[in-house]
Amino acid sequence: MKTYDCIIIGGGPAGLSGALALGRARKDVLVLDDARPRNAVTHEMHGFLSRDRIKPSEFRRIAKEQISEYPSVEFAAETAVSIEGSDGQFQITTEQGQTYTSRKxxxxxxxxxxxxxxxxxxxxxxxxxxxxxxxxxxxxxxxxLVIIAKGAGAVHLAKMIPGWSSRYTICTNGPDEMTEEEREELRRHGVSVFDAPIRSILSNDGMVERVELEDGTAVPCTGIFFAPQLTIGSELPASIGCEMKETGSVVTDMLGRTNVPGVYCAGDAGTEMYQAIAAASTGAVAAMSLNGELLMERWNRSNP
Incomplete structure (x- = not known):
């Protein structure tokens, strides 16, 4: 069975960026990706230098096309379901019944x-x-706009949104979970807050028209920002022993290294800063650190 230098689990901006860096470093890489990205619901990616407004699917297509120029990188449309082993000899099994081996x-x-x-x-x-x-x-x-959030998260968004629009209302969808100081701060800035539960969001072909509350209030709007409820994309890091944050992210150092030797993490799985361009950056950094580790191991094995 072939042993890869690295198996990358995930084919979003972080994974693809890591694959590019490792491919250019002439490492044997396998990217396992189930093609179910979180941003599949969006029509465009924004804020990614040279790729602003691109469709997420087109971004991935271009990335894979460019990475394919490096023959040591392979892609498999599979879902990793288990991982075992240790630094230098990891075994990853997929939902499709395949088992792959890698050093990192x-x-x-x-x-x-x-x-x-x-x-x-x-x-x-x-x-x-x-x-x-x-x-x-x-x-x-x-x-x-309507902001759907509670507590400190609602206050934080209320302070950010005026950079784009001064016309916004907060709907907390139940008790606001704010301190009296936070409520007073919002009142001073003229921010309306409704704490009745949301009955439904009315829209036409995906474009919101109003938010209807259980108490009969209707809040008209043409856009919404809301605080999502997220979970990590896979339980594999925890299963191999990676330290996890209370937020569900993997604990890493600035180079993407986890507490498990040979295991790295990049992108949204290791942070609460959810930006595609930031994810790509961490993927490249982690890949270069990983490659440096491989090079030092080979150097130390050789006999001058």
Whole structure:
């Protein structure tokens, strides 16, 4: 059985960037990806230098086309379901029944959304409802917006959104979970807050028209920003012994190394900063660190 220098689990910006760096470093790499990215619901990627407004599927197509010029990188449309072994000899089994062996592992598994609990939110997600103003605020500039969030998260968004639109309302979908100081701060800035549960979000072909509350209030809007509920894209890091944060992310150092020797992590799985361009950056950094480790191991094995 072939032993790869590295198996990358996940084929988003982090995994693809890592594959490119390792391919250029002449390492044997296998990228396992189930082609179910979190940003599949969105029509465009934003804020990625030279790729602003590109469709996520087109971004991945171009990336794979360019990476394919490096013959040591392989792709498999498979889902990794188990990992065992240790540094230098990891075994990864897929849902499709294949087992692969590698010296190192790079997790680029991202995060995934938990089911959206508000009726009508699924229909507008990625079309007129978003989670990141840096990614999609420009498209909703100067529009009538609703922020769906609670507590400190709602206050944080309330301070950010004016960079794109001064016309916004907070709907907390139940008790606001704010301190009296936070409520007073919002009042001073003229921010309306509704704490009644949301009955539904009304839309037309994915474009939101209003948010209806259980108390009968209707809040008209043409765009929504909401705080998503996320979980890590795979339980494999925890199963191999990676230290995890309370947020569900993998603990890494600045080079993407986890506490498990030979195991790296990049992209959204290791951070709460969910930006495609940031994920690509961490993928490249982790890959270069991983490659340096491989080179030093080979150097130390050789006899001068």
């Amino acid at each position: 592992v790079l997790f680029a598994i991202g995060k995934k959304d938990l089911p959206l609990p508000i009726p009508g939110l699924t229909e507008v997600y990625g079309k007129s409802a978003f989670v990141c103003p840096y990614c999609d605020g420009w498209e909703l500039r100067d529009q009538e």
